[in-house]
Every structure is written in C-alpha cells, then in structure tokens.
Amino acid sequence: MxxxxxxxxxxxxxxxxxxxxxxxxxxxxxxxxxxxxxxxxxxxxxxxxxxxxxxxxxxxxxxxxxxxxxxxxxxxxxxxxxxxxxxxxxxxxxxxxxxxxxxxxxxxxxxxxxxxxxxxxxxxxxxxxxxxxxxxxxxxxxxxxxxxxxxxxxxxxxxxxxxxxxxxxxxxxxxxxxxxxxxxxxxxxxxxxxxxxxxxxxxxxxxxxxxxxxxxxxxxxxxxxxxxxxxxxxxxxxxxxxxxxxxxxxxxxxxxxxxxESIIKETLSGTACVITGGSAQAVTLADALQKAVGALDTELDVIPDLLGENARYLLKESNFIQVSVNGSSLSEVETLLRDLEAVNQAVLHPLVVIWMHLSTSDELSVSGRAVEPAAIMDLASAAKLQNILLYGIQLHQSKDAELWERSVLKVAEITSALIRERSPALVGQLLQA
Ligand SMILES: Nc1ccn([C@@H]2O[C@H](COP(=O)(O)OP(=O)(O)OP(=O)(O)O)[C@@H](O)[C@H]2O)c(=O)n1
Ligand SMILES: O=C(CO)[C@H](O)[C@H](O)COP(=O)(O)O
The missing domain is CATH 3.90.550.10 (Spore Coat Polysaccharide Biosynthesis Protein SpsA; Chain A)
Incomplete structure (x- = not known):
C-alpha cells in the first residue's frame, strides 16, 4: 500500500x-x-x-x-x-x-x-x-x-x-x-x-x-x-x-x-475541456469523444466557448481541445492560445492544446487539403514559448456510421496519447485520424 x-x-x-x-x-x-x-x-x-x-x-x-x-x-x-x-x-x-x-x-x-x-x-x-x-x-x-x-x-x-x-x-x-x-x-x-x-x-x-x-x-x-x-x-x-x-x-x-516527470504528466492528463463553438457537428463529435476518451482515463468537459462562467476553465490547469468545423481558419485556436497566454503566470506545468479540425467530405472535394501545415507549425512554435504544446488532428466526417465510429475511436486514442505523453516531437504536427 x-x-x-x-x-x-x-x-x-x-x-x-x-x-x-x-x-x-x-x-x-x-x-x-x-x-x-x-x-x-x-x-x-x-x-x-x-x-x-x-x-x-x-x-x-x-x-x-x-x-x-x-x-x-x-x-x-x-x-x-x-x-x-x-x-x-x-x-x-x-x-x-x-x-x-x-x-x-x-x-x-x-x-x-x-x-x-x-x-x-x-x-x-x-x-x-x-x-x-x-x-x-x-x-x-x-x-x-x-x-x-x-x-x-x-x-x-x-x-x-x-x-x-x-x-x-x-x-x-x-x-x-x-x-x-x-x-x-x-x-x-x-x-x-x-x-x-x-x-x-x-x-x-x-x-x-x-x-x-x-x-x-x-x-x-x-x-x-x-x-x-x-x-x-x-x-x-x-x-x-x-x-x-x-x-x-x-x-x-x-x-x-x-x-x-510522472507526477507532472499524470497530474495534467486527468482532465481536458472540449470547446465546440456551438456547432451541432462539433457537439456530436465532442459527445462521442467524451465516451471514448473517458474509457481511456481522461475526463472531458464539453463547453461551447470560454465566455462568462466558462472562463474559469482557463484557470483550471486543464488541457484543451478546440473543435473547428470546416474552413481552414485557425482563428478559434489562436484566440484560445491568447486567452491561455494571458493567464500563463498561473500555469505551473505545460498545457496541451489540440486543434481538432472536423471537415466534411464536401469541403475536401472542393478545397483539397483543408489546412496549411506550416500555419499550425508557426502557431505551435510561438505557443511553446509559453509552455503550451499545440497539436493538430484532422478528422473527416464520414456518412458511413461504422467508418465514423472508427474515426472517433482513433481520435480518442490520439488525443489521449497526446495529453499523456506530451511528445515534443509531435508539437505543431497535423495528425490524420
Ligand atoms: N554547493 C551547493 C550544493 C548544493 N546546493 C543545492 O542544495 C540543494 C539540496 O542539495 P542536494 O540534494 O544535496 O543537491 P546536490 O548537492 O546537487 O546533490 P548531491 O549531494 O547528490 O551532489 C540542491 O538544490 C542543490 O543544488 C547548492 O546550492 N550549493
Ligand atoms: O533537508 C534539508 C534541510 O533540512 C535539506 O534539503 C538537505 O539538508 C539537503 O541536503 P542533502 O541532500 O545534502 O542532505
């Protein structure tokens, strides 16, 4: 004992x-x-x-x-x-x-x-x-x-x-x-x-x-x-x-x-906060993720944004998952990073921020690759100076229920591993699920 x-x-x-x-x-x-x-x-x-x-x-x-x-x-x-x-x-x-x-x-x-x-x-x-x-x-x-x-x-x-x-x-x-x-x-x-x-x-x-x-x-x-x-x-x-x-x-x-090292990692891998931006697709993904990641020992809170009462999450030494649906803009995650940097004095340990880009098949067929990998790399390098580890995951929404379930499970696994391992080698990388 x-x-x-x-x-x-x-x-x-x-x-x-x-x-x-x-x-x-x-x-x-x-x-x-x-x-x-x-x-x-x-x-x-x-x-x-x-x-x-x-x-x-x-x-x-x-x-x-x-x-x-x-x-x-x-x-x-x-x-x-x-x-x-x-x-x-x-x-x-x-x-x-x-x-x-x-x-x-x-x-x-x-x-x-x-x-x-x-x-x-x-x-x-x-x-x-x-x-x-x-x-x-x-x-x-x-x-x-x-x-x-x-x-x-x-x-x-x-x-x-x-x-x-x-x-x-x-x-x-x-x-x-x-x-x-x-x-x-x-x-x-x-x-x-x-x-x-x-x-x-x-x-x-x-x-x-x-x-x-x-x-x-x-x-x-x-x-x-x-x-x-x-x-x-x-x-x-x-x-x-x-x-x-x-x-x-x-x-x-x-x-x-x-x-x-293990105390630092374990302490910080227990919770994460998913920001959906309120979109129905993001909420569906967050809910599915909540179940899958919960089974992997990380607890997820799902919130639409960090406004009002939800701003308290910034002070929680939590990890963050920002879900963006369609479009190639990183603006939501940029805002999140700015908010986190503003409270950085209160953060003893490095935080994980995962930018989860959910794209529909339609979007892919129109624009090909939805996000420039260099953009997230640059953002991640700046965030690292504030002790924030930014990772990206791209996920394609499939209409096939089985495929979608598999993707969600894969995202959950990757998310859990990123939060637990905090691999420096993967900072700024855009992973595919
Ligand atoms: N000349 C020294 C020796 C020790 N310390 C500091 O005192 C603290 C506690 O000492 P200890 O654990 O003994 O550190 P070390 O002397 O580095 O370890 P060791 O005895 O194994 O060499 C450490 O933060 C250590 O850096 C110091 O400031 N000046
Ligand atoms: O406990 C302590 C003081 O009361 C010190 O941390 C201790 O003396 C450190 O030195 P060392 O490791 O050389 O014993």
Missing amino acids: QSDCDPDRPAHPGVFPTREARKSDHQPAGCSVNFPVSVVLPAGGTGERTGLLTPKQFCSFLGRPLISYTVQAFERVPWIQRIVVVVAKENVDLMTDIIQRFQHRKVRVVPGGSTRHRSICNGVLALGEGEEEERPKVVIIHDAVRPFVEEDFLYKIAMAAKEQGAAGAIRPLVSTVIATTQEGYLDHSLERAKYRASEMPQGFTYDVIYQAYQRCSESDFEFGTECLHLALQYCGTNAKLLQGPPTLWKVTYKRDLAAA
Whole structure:
C-alpha cells in the first residue's frame, strides 16, 4: 500500500491538488501577507547522487528544466517579491538563459559556493544588498530540486517565520534511525515516533538567518545540513515546525527525476475541456469523444466557448481541445492560445492544446487539403514559448456510421496519447485520424 509518508515514492496525483481545489480548500482565508517576503533557491550543487553529468536542477521535463518549475511555483505567489537563485559560477549563463526563455520575472541569479550552506549564505547576502528598507522581513529558503511546493504551505511557513523567527517543514520518518558502532554493529536505535525528517521550505526573519550565517563556524559551512539548527545555535531561535505534504520531497536520485516527470504528466492528463463553438457537428463529435476518451482515463468537459462562467476553465490547469468545423481558419485556436497566454503566470506545468479540425467530405472535394501545415507549425512554435504544446488532428466526417465510429475511436486514442505523453516531437504536427 502506498504510504503518504514515503519520500521515495511519487506522490499520487490525488494529493497534488488542482489549482481550483487549492483555491477553495487549502488557501487560508484572507491570505494576504502584509510584510515583504523573498526567496532563496539554492541550486549550486552537482547532483552527484543521480549519477548524471547534468546537475539535476537543469534536467528537463517536457522540455523545461526542473529549476524553472520550482521558480514558477514561487513566482506565481503574488506576495513573494524577489527570488534569488544561487547557482555554481559556471552555470550563471545557463540560468540566465533559462530565466529569459521561460520569462521569469522576479529572479536574480547569484553565484554559489562549494557547499549548500555557502550557497544559501550568498543568496541571503544578495537579498540584503541595497537600502535597509528594501530588505525582506522574511526569507524563505527552498531547495531548487523540490518543485511541488504550494502557496498555502508557503503562506504558513512565512507567517510562522515572522512570528517565531524561524519555521520549517517536517515529515514523519519512513525508516527507523539507528546508530552503529565503529565495527558496524547496532549500537542503539531512536524511537521513531519522537523524530521527524526535516524538509524544505524553511522560513526565517532576515535578521535571524543573516546573523546565523555571520556567527556560524567554518565547520558549519562545510558539513552542516540544517539551517534551522544554525538559527537555534547562533540566534537562540526555536523554529516552529509544520508538517508539510508528501509532495515536498527532494529529487535526490535518478529515480526521483522519473518520479517528478510522472507526477507532472499524470497530474495534467486527468482532465481536458472540449470547446465546440456551438456547432451541432462539433457537439456530436465532442459527445462521442467524451465516451471514448473517458474509457481511456481522461475526463472531458464539453463547453461551447470560454465566455462568462466558462472562463474559469482557463484557470483550471486543464488541457484543451478546440473543435473547428470546416474552413481552414485557425482563428478559434489562436484566440484560445491568447486567452491561455494571458493567464500563463498561473500555469505551473505545460498545457496541451489540440486543434481538432472536423471537415466534411464536401469541403475536401472542393478545397483539397483543408489546412496549411506550416500555419499550425508557426502557431505551435510561438505557443511553446509559453509552455503550451499545440497539436493538430484532422478528422473527416464520414456518412458511413461504422467508418465514423472508427474515426472517433482513433481520435480518442490520439488525443489521449497526446495529453499523456506530451511528445515534443509531435508539437505543431497535423495528425490524420
Ligand atoms: N554547493 C551547493 C550544493 C548544493 N546546493 C543545492 O542544495 C540543494 C539540496 O542539495 P542536494 O540534494 O544535496 O543537491 P546536490 O548537492 O546537487 O546533490 P548531491 O549531494 O547528490 O551532489 C540542491 O538544490 C542543490 O543544488 C547548492 O546550492 N550549493
Ligand atoms: O533537508 C534539508 C534541510 O533540512 C535539506 O534539503 C538537505 O539538508 C539537503 O541536503 P542533502 O541532500 O545534502 O542532505
């Protein structure tokens, strides 16, 4: 049975709430932070334990580096002011390029140190540069390799840090901790229920974390693994500990990279929204698709447009299928992309948009190929910069019921595969069903 306190297992998508669920169930009421909060993301490690040449924070999922997911998790939080990303000197250009490519707006890059504490300290010092009034009241520190952090938990950490001076996430221990003798025999074991795993994020008032790093020893800088400990030892600040969700787990080994990718994919493949434009043919196709795709484990909502109440779908981290009937115009999908781009700050993960072009036999006989493949390619390239993956499917409406049913099943299969796999190679392609 999957335990929700096992940090080595991917969290079930069910514990990774949709944006809507987060808003209604988890967001603390009146969640406004009225003091300045900034963030340090240490990302200066080499990721030795993954065994890969690329440091794990720069490994890509769905065409986007892990660090960008983490940055966006913070950037979308309106009350977070600045984000300092600390990277090894040789990766400053790479990080700067990532910031430009994924249009991060609150980020400054700072060179790191030879250990995690040295890197974090550089980030804290960078936040203290300039006028005193520009300094944050609270600094949140979060490993760049923990991409699934949510606003509601950051809020709790920030508030507790302001009140207490320091606060940190904890999780129950998975294994019992034992001490060994020098000869490799059991010396004693700790009572597991009494201990907790210390995770991230952690929050500190600026003064506490600044002083802790001013006062700590070279040995702390070299071998220490715990910022909360420095706050206690050097500032006498007892951190408030808050149990965090299992999704806070740290990418440490190669298998964690696969787990992170699978969480991202699974979380986003559960739902899609079909926009019919109100045409009867499109509604018939959408209804048939709803049944067929449902059997393939993706739930479809069918709506005529994104106007009024339906605009809420734009904030749902959903995937979209825009059905166009006849004509070669991509204008409906262009409008959809514009709407999605307008809310892009709220989108943590890449979205799939499928342009489904339903053509009648008559139309084909008149105009031959209904859509220019180059047009959808161009549109897809622009959308990809916004982390939207645009695919096209062409479907011909047959009057033969059996043929039509087969086509719908094929479309359902392709749709499901595109939403689940998010293949970069197929972005901008016009597939035939
Ligand atoms: N000199 C260092 C070492 C680590 N980190 C960062 O601290 C976080 C947590 O550390 P860890 O998981 O230990 O990362 P690595 O040191 O990269 O991994 P490994 O120990 O396997 O080499 C990571 O985001 C990592 O990039 C850092 O900023 N500067
Ligand atoms: O849990 C933590 C702090 O409490 C850190 O994430 C942890 O110390 C990271 O470093 P490492 O992977 O080198 O132990």
